[in-house]
Amino acid sequence: MTKLKLGPIADDKPVKVTVELPAGLHRDLAAYADVLARESNHPPTDPVRLIVPMLERFIATDRAFAKARRATPAGRDGQP
Numbered sequence: 001m002t003k004l005k006l007g008p009i010a011d012d013k014p015v016k017v018t019v020e021l022p023a024g025l026h027r028d029l030a031a032y033a034d035v036l037a038r039e040s041n042h043p044p045t046d047p048v049r050l051i052v053p054m055l056e057r058f059i060a061t062d063r064a065f066a067k068a069r070r071a072t073p074a075g076r077d078g079q080p
């Protein structure tokens with residue numbers, strides 16, 4: 001079994017955002033969605049729905065970002 005960084009995608013109310021992706025990245029997202037579906041025994045997810053959890057995971061595990069955030073007096077939303 002493959003150890004993916006993402007688990008099943010939560011069914012949250014989405015916020016619409018328009019983003020242009022390179023074709024190769026979209027193909028990679030589609031392939032990732034297929035592997036994730038097989039590994040989690042869930043139906044395939046729209047590859048676009050992977051973007052948010054991937055970004056959240058990336059931000060949560062970026063040590064330099066966490067260090068920089070702690071060094072900044074403002075909170076997460078820019079408020080003190």
